[in-house]
Amino acid sequence: MITSKPIKIVSTGKYLPAIVSSIELEKKHGIPLGWSSEHSGVTTRHIATTESNGYMGARAAEQSLDHAKMILADIDMIISASGTFDYPIPNQASIIKSEMKDGYTCHIPAIDINSTCLSFITAFEYAANILNGKQYKNVLIISSEIASKGLNPDNWETLTLFGDGAAAVIVSYDETSESTYFKGGQQTYSEGVYHTIIEGGGNQNPIKEHAYHQELHSFKMNGKHLLKMAIQKIPVFIDWFFKDLDINIYSVDVIVPHQASKLGLSIFNKLYDIEDKKVKKTLASYGNCIAASIPLTLINAIESGEISRGDQCLLVGTSAGFSIGGVLLKY
Amino acid sequence: MITSKPIKIVSTGKYLPAIVSSIELEKKHGIPLGWSSEHSGVTTRHIATTESNGYMGARAAEQSLDHAKMILADIDMIISASGTFDYPIPNQASIIKSEMKDGYTCHIPAIDINSTCLSFITAFEYAANILNGKQYKNVLIISSEIASKGLNPDNWETLTLFGDGAAAVIVSYDETSESTYFKGGQQTYSEGVYHTIIEGGGNQNPIKEHAYHQELHSFKMNGKHLLKMAIQKIPVFIDWFFKDLDINIYSVDVIVPHQASKLGLSIFNKLYDIEDKKVKKTLASYGNCIAASIPLTLINAIESGEISRGDQCLLVGTSAGFSIGGVLLKY
CATH class of the missing domain: 3.40.47.10 (Thiolase/Chalcone synthase)
Incomplete structure (x- = not known):
């Protein structure tokens, strides 16, 4: 019952906004110094300032293309796999694509998958299933999250725990590879x-x-x-x-x-x-x-x-x- | 390059909240009588009152199970394919599942797909790809939408155009069927x-x-x-x-x-x-x-x-x- 499909992670990219130490965060919100590291285990995190989910996702995605020496036209589907979003409508993948180089000239499908924190896992399972070396050869999965805007400053547990950032992974159907x-x-x-x-x-x-x-x-x-x-x-x-x-x-x-x-x-x-x-x-x-x-x-x-x-x-x-x-x- | 997979729509279900005629809507919002039918082509639509996306989706889903003489345990994945939602977190499929009969005792995956109005199409493509007669034999796709809560009463074009409702479709891998x-x-x-x-x-x-x-x-x-x-x-x-x-x-x-x-x-x-x-x-x-x-x-x-x-x-x-x-x- 093992699927064993020749699916390969070809390349990756990421975007991280400005770093914020726990000491900075603790000082800003009147939290005892050291509370964050002790309780949440978080010493630093990145927090978006001017960045949107779309912007961070597009930068991570472009980096993954650069690393693979690919262009957007080589990709057959963009999946945004995230729990947070820029707007309730349109879907996030459409926004990420529109902010990418060649986004306006490549007409590849842009869809969203949401299983909150598991969205990347769900998207990977989907990509592995849809990739067939024909209609779908390369799928670009992007998880771009801004958690910081939905946090309660009075809830130290969540305030110190979450961070923002984006990751992109290109997954390909490649029969010549041992990746599985x-x-x-x-x-x-x-x-x-x-x-x-x-x-x-x-x-x-x-x-x-x-x-x-x-x-x-x-x-x-x-x-x-x-x-x-x-x-x-x-x-x-x-x-x-x-x-x-x-x-x-x-x-x-x-x-x-x-x-x-x-x-x-x-x-x-x-x-x-x-x-x-x-x-x-x-x-x-x-x-x-x-x-x-x-x-x-x-x-x-x-x-x-x-x-x-x-x-x-x-x-x-x-x-x-x-x-x-x-x-x-x-x- | 035709995929030609033995995928069958086994059964369907729907839930429609209270019906509202265009005349009622026009009277309520001071729109000239007949405007809706003439401009939007809409004579009646259904509008949720007490219903949530989760409630409507769960009722449509249960009807599709009844029609198929199936129970939730026969389903291998629930996909919520919608553009609107009850809460930003958790995802809608988790909510629909939790409101269904046997939802608490069946631990099947509940994931969301969002390509706004195309979500059902995307989910169908997903289901058709992931269905294999082994790990995934039956997938339940649910589109449950409440458009009415996001409409601008001063924008007659959108106010008269949209309606609420839920649809559920069970899609199966069935080699004995001619469905393709x-x-x-x-x-x-x-x-x-x-x-x-x-x-x-x-x-x-x-x-x-x-x-x-x-x-x-x-x-x-x-x-x-x-x-x-x-x-x-x-x-x-x-x-x-x-x-x-x-x-x-x-x-x-x-x-x-x-x-x-x-x-x-x-x-x-x-x-x-x-x-x-x-x-x-x-x-x-x-x-x-x-x-x-x-x-x-x-x-x-x-x-x-x-x-x-x-x-x-x-x-x-x-x-x-x-x-x-x-x-x-x-x-």
Whole structure:
């Protein structure tokens, strides 16, 4: 039942806005110095100032094209895989494409996939399925997130945890390569549907009827419940994910987890007897960048040589909804 | 290059909130009686009162399961394919699933796809690609839209055009069936990226900094530009879409277009010498229901016997961004 498709990550790109240290953030918001590193595990994060989701996504995407020595015309589909957006309409991929070099002259499809923090995983699974070497040879996945604008300054837990940033990955169908896509999958556990929420701004609490209110329009998460669910459900998910594969959680070379939180990140090492260095971490320097966390961590590990061609990698994470999802590939 | 995959639309369901006639709407908003039918071509539409996107979507989805004599556990993935949403976080599919019978006990993945009005087309292409008779046997696609909450009461063109409603379609991998998926595809023409927009509510004009303003937080469309682009680009798209197929626009049995507008709907008959009855229309009774328009029109044609098993159907439409997309299938 292994899919084993010749799918290759050809290149990557990223864009990070200005860096903001935890000390700066703590001083600005009257948080005790050191609180952020201790509680959230975040020392620095990047925060957008003038940048939009579209701008950051376009820059990351162009860098991935440059790295691959490709132009936009070589791409057959753009997927925006993000939880945040510039405008409710049009979709984010259309905006990113319009801000890219050659965006106005290439008429490739621009679609959005949203499974909040798992959006990159879902998009990767889609790309791996749609890529066929014919109509779809190369797909460009972009996760561009601005978390900072939806944070409640009085909620230290979320204020110090999240960061902004964009990551782009070009995924290709390449029969000449040893790179392989094995499997993607997700499970959604509805008992946690509202453990993470922004209550205002959609059809349930429309802006017309609900003026700005810090609680209503800010991101909220029930950290305790989320951690409990993650500890309970991750083993269920991992058993389900690997049950029909020859590979198991111990035999994979690298785990690239969503950088959900300090405690969330420690789950793999707690649940499984896995060497710490196998589990890649960028939380301290980037914070939780929603859907951009997994690709940014993947890119960091590739750039630093911690992932080499031939390595079996598990990308895995949790998201609002409450979902757990993963993708298994040979880089 | 034809994909020709044994993909079958197994069943459908829908949910329509209370009906509102154009006369009622015109009286309420001081619009001259008859304006709506004449200009928008819409005589009645449905408008949500107490319903949420999640509620409508869940009811449509449950109906599609009943029609198929299936239960939620038979489904391998839920895709919410919509342009509007209950909350910015979590994603809409998670909410729909949580409101369905057995939603809390079935842990199937719940993901969102958004290409605004083309979301159902994109989701169908996704489903057709991911369905393999193994990990994914049955996919449930739901388009649940509440357009009414984002309309500007002073803009008669949009106020009288849009309607609310939900449609659900179960798509299966079935080698024993003659039903076939031939092709899906989309082109995005970025020169029209902002021809349709809601400016406020995302990261570009966050609610925190921009209090409710009718213009800023309502749906806007440049009808003239959109129509001009559609007339210009639809032939380009149709040529591209059919170029490697044995089927052409004249040989398909049924065209199910997005119910964009009265003039938009007339384009196919103007550009191509196609019998009027081949092009299915629900605009007069439902209005433009964003991504739910195509599946609602498809469902109507199936229920009324205008589409029979074996018919070759082209689902096709335009969306914000500006995109044109289509799916070709044998029902």
